[in-house]
Amino acid sequence: MAVRLCDVATLLRSGSWAAEPWTGQVIAAMETQLSNGPTCNNTTNGPSNSNTGTNNCSSPVDSNTMPEDSKTNLIVNYLPQNMTQEELKSLFGSIGEIESCKLVRDKITGQSLGYGFVNYVDPKDAEKAINTLNGLRLQTKTIKVSYARPSSASIRDANLYVSGLPKTMSQKELEQLFTQYGRIITSRILVDQVTGVSRGVGFIRFDKRVEAEEAIKGLNGQKPPGATEPITVKFANNPSQKTNQAILSQLYQSPNRRYPGPLHHQAQRLRLDNLLNMAYGVKRFSPMTIDGMTSLAGINIPGHAGTGWCIFVYNLAPDADESILWQMFGPFGAVTNVKVIRDFNTNKCKGFGFVTMTNYDEAAMAIASLNGYRLGDRVLQVSFKTNKTHKA
DNA sequence: TGCCATT
Numbered sequence: 001m002a003v004r005l006c007d008v009a010t011l012l013r014s015g016s017w018a019a020e021p022w023t024g025q026v027i028a029a030m031e032t033q034l035s036n037g038p039t040c041n042n043t044t045n046g047p048s049n050s051n052t053g054t055n056n057c058s059s060p061v062d063s064n065t066m067p068e069d070s071k072t073n074l075i076v077n078y079l080p081q082n083m084t085q086e087e088l089k090s091l092f093g094s095i096g097e098i099e100s101c102k103l104v105r106d107k108i109t110g111q112s113l114g115y116g117f118v119n120y121v122d123p124k125d126a127e128k129a130i131n132t133l134n135g136l137r138l139q140t141k142t143i144k145v146s147y148a149r150p151s152s153a154s155i156r157d158a159n160l161y162v163s164g165l166p167k168t169m170s171q172k173e174l175e176q177l178f179t180q181y182g183r184i185i186t187s188r189i190l191v192d193q194v195t196g197v198s199r200g201v202g203f204i205r206f207d208k209r210v211e212a213e214e215a216i217k218g219l220n221g222q223k224p225p226g227a228t229e230p231i232t233v234k235f236a237n238n239p240s241q242k243t244n245q246a247i248l249s250q251l252y253q254s255p256n257r258r259y260p261g262p263l264h265h266q267a268q269r270l271r272l273d274n275l276l277n278m279a280y281g282v283k284r285f286s287p288m289t290i291d292g293m294t295s296l297a298g299i300n301i302p303g304h305a306g307t308g309w310c311i312f313v314y315n316l317a318p319d320a321d322e323s324i325l326w327q328m329f330g331p332f333g334a335v336t337n338v339k340v341i342r343d344f345n346t347n348k349c350k351g352f353g354f355v356t357m358t359n360y361d362e363a364a365m366a367i368a369s370l371n372g373y374r375l376g377d378r379v380l381q382v383s384f385k386t387n388k389t390h391k392a
Numbered sequence: 393t394g395c396c397a398t399t
Contacts, residue, residue, distance in 0.1 A: 073399095075397060075398065075399095076397095077395095077396085077397055078395060078396085078397095079396095081396095100399095102399055103399095104396090104397090104398080104399060106396095112396090113396050113397090114395085114396045114397095115396070115397060115398085115399095116399085117398075117399055140395075141395065142395075144397090146397090148397090148398065148399085149397085149398070150398090151398050151399065152398080155397085155398065156397095156398070158397090159394095159397085161393055161394090163393085185397065186397070188394065188395080190393080190394065201393070201394090202394095203393080203394060205397070236393065236394080237393055237394090238396090239393085239394070239396045
């Protein structure tokens with residue numbers, strides 16, 4: 001690849017994004033992600049795991065204690081619900097050659113469990129994937145990319161449910177309470193969605209099940225320092241083990257449905273139409289009232305019927321790469337493919353590329369938001385791909 | 393009792 005993602009992030013951070021009021025939120029989310037880079041906001045994010053040989057925290061390699069650890073196999077957590085295995089492969093394939101890739105699904109419903117594995121051919125690509133894709137925002141999620149621990153029964157079912165916590169207890173304090181029992185993989189305190197106040201309920205995932213067992217013995221029914229009530233600590237329900245009712249309700253949900261209700265959806269549509277009016281200065285009928293790709297002839301032409309909406313991105317720099325396209329379009333929704341068109345001899349970008357997005361709304365939002373944006377010293381032109389890529 | 397961490 002011509003440019004590493006961190007270089008691109010630096011480029012973006014240099015203040016070239018001229019956010020407009022109606023795209024402020026989305027761009028702000030992107031800027032946050034880009035300027036933060038690979039985040040370490042989770043307990044043991046990615047390569048900070050002690051069982052990983054190479055990492056970005058410069059820990060020495062200890063091949064004696066963890067000789068079996070793979071340096072090519074990654075686990076990817078917090079994937080958007082709708083992301084497919086093919087999209088996962090496409091995203092991580094932009095870094096380097098993939099040996100294998102698996103999205104983990106519920107055995108009964110087939111629904112994504114929100115995580116997957118990517119095994120690279122070259123350990124350097126695995127390391128690069130952690131450094132460039134960990135912390136990437138995709139839709140409402142911030143994905144986590146880290147080395148997969150060797151699969152073993154001892155690391156399964158190590159997640160604890162904790163209730164009765166003081167409402168003032170922070171995630172850090174929760175970890176401080178549990179860390180004496182083992183290595184914490186993740187921790188979380190649930191908060192009220194409206195007020196943001198702690199619900200007094202949390203989760204602690206340990207590296208090993210035996211560590212979780214010891215924590216239950218040591219902390220269940222105990223009062224944390226300063227607390228007036230004892231806490232309850234027990235094994236968390238396995239989220240894939242659902243009641244029949246939950247399974248049924250899942251089966252009746254369209255896999256592509258993302259908005260919670262018709263009112264929200266309507267609001268989304270109105271907002272989208274306003275954006276498109278601003279972007280194009282034209283009125284437009286609602287394509288979502290008609291299923292399929294054929295209803296939009298004359299407005300746009302998707303790259304391939306049935307595979308999504310192809311977007312043309314023009315005025316990319318010679319050293320642009322696939323990563324920047326993932327970074328720019330990923331926050332808007334499901335991206336199935338990105339492609340930078342390069343000169344055969346120089347391997348430099350010829351100034352344009354393509355992005356394929358699954359859902360019309362998200363593609364249109366991305367276009368309305370990204371068309372006209374300044375990337376470095378260039379103003380991007382972003383539109384649905386047409387038969388002829390140049391304007392008259 | 394979950395911004396779904398072991399194929």
